Structures are given as C-alpha cells and as structure tokens.
Amino acid sequence: MQYAIETENLTKTFRNGFTALDGVSLSIPKGHVVGYLGPNGAGKTTTIKILTTLIRPTSGTARISGIDVMTSPREALHKVGALIEVPGMYEYLTPREMLTYFGRVYRMDKAGLEHRIKEILELVKLSDWDDKKIGSFSTGMQRRLVIAKSILHGPEIVVLDEPVLGLDPKGIRDVRELIRQFQREGMTVFLSSHLLAEVSEVCDSVIFLDRGKVVSTDRIENIGNQLQSRTINVRFLRPLAQEEATRLMSVPLVEDVELIDNGSARLRFDGRPETSHSILRELLLRDFPVVYYTPEDVGLEDYYVSVMSDDRR
C-alpha cells in the first residue's frame, strides 16, 4: 500500500547536539485525517519541516505519496500544501497578488488560477479582502490566508502545523469545518497540535509524539473507550442531612465520596458501566433524592497525560 505520508526512522540532531527526533516512523494512509499530537518541543514542527524539505534529517527517509522528499523535492512538493508555524506575510501585497504568484509557481494556467483563487478565498471567508493589503489582516485572517495558500494547487495532502494557533473559538470552529471539508474532498490531512481536544473532533486517528519519539498511535474511537470515567457527579434535590451523608458513604460499590456544599457529591467507583448502574439503583432504593447522575467528563487531557511519559519534570 502506498501511503500519503511515510517516514522511516527519521532522526534529527541539531547542530547544538540536541536530538529533536529519535527514530520517528509514520505511515499515514491516503484520505485520512491524522492528528500529530505532542507537548511543546516534542518535535512536531521538526517533522513537518523535514516533510516539506525545509530541513534535512540526520538520518531516515520521508516520502510524500511515495516520492522521496530528499531526492525528488520538486515532485514531492507538488503533492503537498503546508502551513508551517507562523510564516511571515507579504504585508504590502494583497491575497490575490500573493496567490497569483504561488499559483504560477505551481504552473496553474491563468483562467484556472483566477477561478481557484476566488474559490479558496470564499472557502476561508476572505472574499471581500482579496484586494486589501495583507498587512492589515488580523491574526485569524492571516492564518486562514495561509491555509488557503496551502490548498491553492489542489494538493492530495495538506500538512497543517498548529492551524488554530492564535485563533478565537469561532476561528477554531471555522478551521475545523475547513478540515472536514478537505476530508470530504478526499484529501489527506496531517494536523499537528498540542491539544487532544482540538484534533479529536476531526481526526480519524492520533499519533502521540513525546521528546522525539512516537509513544502511541490510536484510532479516535479506541481513545474514547479508554476515557471511561471513574467518577460520578450526583446532585440532590436538597442539601443532605448529616445522617444521610454518612449513609452515602456506605452505599455498596462506592469507593469514596466527596461532598460538595451538601447539595451534591462526587462518587468514585471502578469505572465499569455495570457498577455505575448498580450504584444508581442503590441510591434510589435508599431514598436519596437524586436529581441527576452523570459520569464526570474525563478529559481527553487526562488521557493525554497518561500516554505521555510520567517522568516529565
């Protein structure tokens, strides 16, 4: 099978002796949306810079659509569009001028290019700004413009390095919607982030990177299964009497109780759905005035921390 993105044992040691990547092997199938997740300094940008030929690996290989980026950069770069870190902007130019230049570099013909520029500016909601100076754009608009530039030539693969960096909640939602759209169009999306929540909504799978090594690779639904909560939030109709509070502690299967302002409580249990059900039945049998009963949202972040190595700090 030919992968959209494939690396074998990528290693990068910088001139100062720091090893940012230590044997990273990735195989990203075509048409997938894959999150590349890791804390600050994990090596995400370094990987992406190697994939886009900005830097050379110390060892290992990287292929885009089966084309080696080191030996055939021109062919490889035709297949991919990329947003890397926070690029500088041609502040004195307009989006149209900038995109026209890059379109010509990709050898798009005049008519097709004009049409495409219109299309993608509409997609990133910059249609009204096509002839305004980029220097006057907000952070979000600049980010969207670079995303537009990355898909200008209709690449099979798009690589986005922290695409929502610096965006407000609405901007984040817009970018998420864009990524879904790319996926519908059959593109492969490789998306780096340091927030699991950010990628979990759009990705098919997630690769966890920590200190230059891939520590885990999982499909999103598998991650969901591991996110079972071990805490239940229970709210009562009225504050519990002292006696009721004591009785709550003795409900079978409840491992621990934390009372919150007497009107609600957090119950610890083993996390199994069956146990959760039994506890609820016990509470009702014992006449606890339960108003609602919800497993606590374990954050994806907890999972994230559990995947990343413990000996950090």
Place this chain on the structure above:
Amino acid sequence: MTTGPSPRYDAKADLQDTYLSFRFELTKHLRRRRLLIVAALAVLVPLLFYAFSVETAATFAAVSLSFLSVLIVASAALFAGDAICGEFEKKTALLSFPTPQRRTSIFAGKYMAAVLATLIVVAIYYAIMMLQVLHLYGAGEVPSGLAQSFASAAVYSTSAVSVVFLLSSVLQRSISSTIVGFLTLLMVLPVLSTILTSLEVEPWFIVTYAADLISDSVVANGFSFGPGRFGVYQPDFGPGIAVMLTYTLAGFLGAVCIGSRKSME
C-alpha cells in the same frame, strides 16, 4: 489542477521560476514605494546641479555623475539588502520554500529585480542629465564619453547589487546587510583605495575605484564623491569593466550558493 511533476533537473522550469520570482519581487518593490522614492531621487538629484554653472557640458556632466554612484549604492543597499536574509528573518521562507522550485531560482529572481530597479534609477538619472545638457549647452555639446560612462554605471550597478546581495546571504538581518553594504561601498572600499594610492599602489582591483569610470569617462580625472582621492591613478575602461563584472559574478554566485544552503533550523 497542476500540470504535474517536472524532472529533477529542469533548466526550463528553473528559468521560469526565476522569472516568476523576479516579477514577484519587482511587484514588492513597487508596492513598498521604495522604487518610487529612489526613482524620485534620480529625478531630483541631477536637478540640483543646475546650481553649478560650469563652462563646458562635459564638466557639468562629470560633476553631476560624480554623485550617481551614491544613488547606485543606496539603491543596491535598499533593494538587495533583504533579498536573502529577509526571507529567513521575516519567515516568508515558510511560504516560499515548501513549493516546487529551487531556492536558487527564488534568489536569482530577487537578484534580477534588484538589478533592474537599480538600472531604472541609473537610466532616469542619465535621461534627466541629458535633458539638462541639451537645455544648458545645446545638442552640439553632448559629451563624447557618455556612452562609456553609462556602460560603466550599468556594470557598477550590477556589481554593487552583487556586493550587497552577498552580504545578505552572509548576515542574519536585512538591516545589517543594508547598512554594511552601504558603508562598504561608500566608505570602506574608497578609504582602502585612498590608502593604497598613498602607498603608490594602484587600487585597480577595488570595485569603487573602477566605478570612477562613471565620471572619468566624461572628463578625464573628473570628480568623485566621498573620501578624498588624489587623482594619481585613473581606472582604465577595459580593466575597470572587467573588475566590476568579476565582482558582479562572484558576488552573485557566492550569494546564491550560501543563501540556498542557509538552514531553516
């Protein structure tokens, strides 16, 4: 949407990329108004020399042209100073490098844009000066060495751009290469020529000495702007042009080699 991959060594594609980069850079020069400002100077500066009423058209031209090298240097520093390091410093390289073209093509195009901008300045300067000569002295008085002078100015333009371009590939910041370039061509090299001259060594190999051809072609041992020149030696046309061409080529090639190896790390 694209016409597909091109072979790895594709001179035609490289030339096309160079041309695209050249046009793109020129657009930037226009939008940033820099070209406009320098062109305005090329119109205004020669007009100042109306104030000097000199006897012959040749002397008038030589006086006026003695200032042209300053403008050439300013233009080269302005247009070539950020050509390479600016791409890294401002991180626009993150946009332009991951595209299917060689960095050498990008830089070559930027170099050509700086050369063209400077040549435009030179052409305007000569045009204005010619009009003045016609106005003040009449058509019969047009100095004979003007063609050689113009050729020298054009070649000096390419060599000045090359020198700054080379600095732009070596230094980290645009502002440094602009200033260092400006000072090198207006102070350091002329002072060096002066020192060599006083040691009775002809500084034939120094580009700014060769640039004296710009006014010397019109009036032998004419005028020169900048630190004192004792006029013991005078550049010869052929060797002078050869020296300037050498700087042009060496600076350009050196800069493109260094620039395209510069790391994005």
